[in-house]
Amino acid sequence: MSSIEELSKSLVREYLSRKGLKKTLSVLDEEMPRNSQSISNRQILAKTMHIEYLMKKNKEDSVPLKTMIEVMTQYFVRKGGAVSTSGATDDKKRKSRPLQKNDVEPSRILVAMPPKATATTKKEDSLLFEDIEDEVDISPAPRLLQNSGFRGAGSSFQGVPIDLSTAMSLKSIIFGNAITFFNSEWQRQSFVFCDICNLEYGLVQFKGGPCGLLASLQAYVLKHLLFTEHKPRQYIQLINYFYSFCQHTFRFDERERRRALLDAMADILWQCGGGQRACLARVSSSEQRSFVGSVPGRYKSDRLTERLTLMYADTKADVATLLKNNISQFENSSGNGAILFLYCVILSRGLENVMLDMDDSKGRLMGMHGYCTQEMVNLIITGRASSNVFNGEIDLDTGGSKTSLLKGIEKRCDVGFLSLFEHYGSCQVGSFLKSPKYPIWLVCSESHFTVLFSSDVKILDDSKKRFDLFYYDGLAKQDEPIRLTIAMGGEGKHAEKDLIPPLELCIQTKWKRCSVDWNDTEPLL
Incomplete structure (x- = not known):
C-alpha cells in the first residue's frame, strides 16, 4: 500500500507533467527523488485513488479537465454546493446535485487500497483500461503490448x-x-x-x-x-x-x-x-x-x-x-x-x-x-x-x-x-x-x-x-x-x-x- 505522502507526490507530478511544467517537475524530482513507491502511470494512480469513475465522467465532459487534482477538486467543490471556475464556459453549465448511486464517496478517494471485487459489482463500476486510454501517452507501443496488461512503473513495479x-x-x-x-x-x-x-x-x-x-x-x-x-x-x-x-x-x-x-x-x-x-x-x-x-x-x-x-x-x-x-x-x-x-x-x-x-x-x-x-x-x-x-x-x-x-x-x-x-x-x-x-x-x-x-x-x-x-x-x-x-x-x-x-x-x-x-x-x- 502506498503511503499518503507518496500518493500526494505522485498526484503533484501528474499535475506538473500534464500542465507541461517540465522545469518545475525536474526540480521536484531533484528535491524529492522518486522511489519504489512512486506511481508514474495514470491508470494505476487513478485506480489506487479509487477515482476511475470520476475520470470517466470527466472524459465525457465537453471540456474535460486535464489533471487528477483538478478532477478531485471539482468533485469536492460540487459536493460543497459551489461551482468550479477552472472549466470556464463549460463549468457554468454544471450544477451541483445530490450524490448519485454511482458516484464515488469522498471517503473512498483518499484511501490507498486496491478496490475489492464483489459478486454484486455493477458493470458501470468495473471500468476498463480503454476508458481513459487516450489520456496517457503509450506510443509507440504495439497492440500486442497494449493488450498484454500494461502496468506502468507503479508503487511496487508490479508486473x-x-x-x-x-x-x-x-x-x-x-x-x-x-x-x-x-x-x-x-x-x-x-x-x-x-x-x-x-x-x-x-x-x-x-x-x-x-x-x-x-x-x-x-x-x-x-x-x-x-x-x-x-x-x-x-x-x-x-x-x-x-x-x-x-x-x-x-x-x-x-x-x-x-x-x-x-x-x-x-x-x-x-x-x-x-x-x-x-x-x-x-x-x-x-x-x-x-x-x-x-x-x-x-x-x-x-x-x-x-x-x-x-x-x-x-x-x-x-x-x-x-x-x-x-x-x-x-x-x-x-x-x-x-x-x-x-x-x-x-x-x-x-x-x-x-x-x-x-x-x-x-x-x-x-x-x-x-x-x-x-x-x-x-x-x-x-x-x-x-x-x-x-x-x-x-x-x-x-x-x-x-x-x-x-x-x-x-x-x-x-x-x-x-x-x-x-x-x-x-x-x-x-x-x-x-x-x-x-x-x-x-x-x-x-x-x-x-x-x-x-x-x-x-x-x-x-x-x-x-x-x-x-x-x-x-x-x-x-x-x-x-x-x-x-x-x-x-x-x-x-x-x-x-x-x-x-x-x-x-x-x-x-x-x-x-x-x-x-x-x-x-x-x-
Whole structure:
C-alpha cells in the first residue's frame, strides 16, 4: 500500500507533467527523488485513488479537465454546493446535485487500497483500461503490448505474467516458430566482467553464439565508462595522461562497472522504446506456469519463457530503478541473462514494431547455429531491427510494377559498426554507423562480433593522422589489452603474399589506405 505522502507526490507530478511544467517537475524530482513507491502511470494512480469513475465522467465532459487534482477538486467543490471556475464556459453549465448511486464517496478517494471485487459489482463500476486510454501517452507501443496488461512503473513495479500469445510471438520473432528455444551457449550466458588486470571493462563471452548481443552491450558499457556525464572532465584527462606512462591501461572498479552496465542497459531499452516506455522481463520465483489453451505442436515449453513477469516503465529513471532492482537476474553466472535482455529489448521495441522494422516481415533475429542476425544487432545498437547498415531506405526495383523497400539506419548512432563484408563488397556501411557520436565500433568479421574503441573523440573528425584504437574480444580469452596504432596515408606494411588480418581490412573500410601497427601483439588472423 502506498503511503499518503507518496500518493500526494505522485498526484503533484501528474499535475506538473500534464500542465507541461517540465522545469518545475525536474526540480521536484531533484528535491524529492522518486522511489519504489512512486506511481508514474495514470491508470494505476487513478485506480489506487479509487477515482476511475470520476475520470470517466470527466472524459465525457465537453471540456474535460486535464489533471487528477483538478478532477478531485471539482468533485469536492460540487459536493460543497459551489461551482468550479477552472472549466470556464463549460463549468457554468454544471450544477451541483445530490450524490448519485454511482458516484464515488469522498471517503473512498483518499484511501490507498486496491478496490475489492464483489459478486454484486455493477458493470458501470468495473471500468476498463480503454476508458481513459487516450489520456496517457503509450506510443509507440504495439497492440500486442497494449493488450498484454500494461502496468506502468507503479508503487511496487508490479508486473503481469506473460500470456501465451505474447510468448508465441516473442519466440517466433527470434526463431521463426514457437517450438524452438535457445541453444546451450545462450542459456549459459550472463553478464560477467573480466577479472584480468587492465581488461576489467570487458564482458566475458563463455561460448560462441551470443557475441552480437554481448558486443553491442559492451559498446554501450564503454560509452558510459569513458564518456558520459558520470565521468568528470578531469577524469577523462587523467586517463589520457596515463596513456603515455602506463602502457595505455584502463582501470575501473566494481562500482564503476556495475553503474556502467546498468546505464548501458537502460540506454538500450529506452532507445528501443522510442523514449516513451521500456519493458523489463524477469523470471518469476513461482513454479513454472502452464499456458491454458496452448496448441500441441505450436508452442513448446522451455521452462523460462512461461515464467516471465513483464514490468513496464514510462520514464527512463524508472527503467534504471527496475534494472537495479533486478540486476542479479542478468549477472547470475548460472542464469539466462543474455536471453532475458534480448526479451527486454524486443518487448521494449514492441513485437509488431520489430516485425515492421525488418525488410522481410517473416524475418527473424536468430541465425544459424545460434548466431545473431544483423537485425538483432541493429535493434540493440540503434533501437530498430532494420535489416541493413546503409543510411536511410532504398527502393529496390524488382521488375514490373513492384518495388521492395530496403530499410537501413535512420540517424547517427551513439556507437558505430564496421564489417568485413563491406571489404568484400557484400554490403555498404553508411556514415551514421561509420562516424558515430562516440569513438566505439562493433566489428563484424567472419560471423563474429567484437569491439574497437578509443577515448579520444577527436579521431571522429578524421583530422588526426595517427591515433590508437583498442580492441576487445570477449570470447578470445585475452590476457592483456590489444593496442593498435593507426597511421593515415600509408598502404600498410604487408608484402603482396602476406595474409592481411581481417581486423585490418575492417579498419580500412573506415580509414582508407591506413597502416595498422599491432605494437608487438601477435596479429589476429
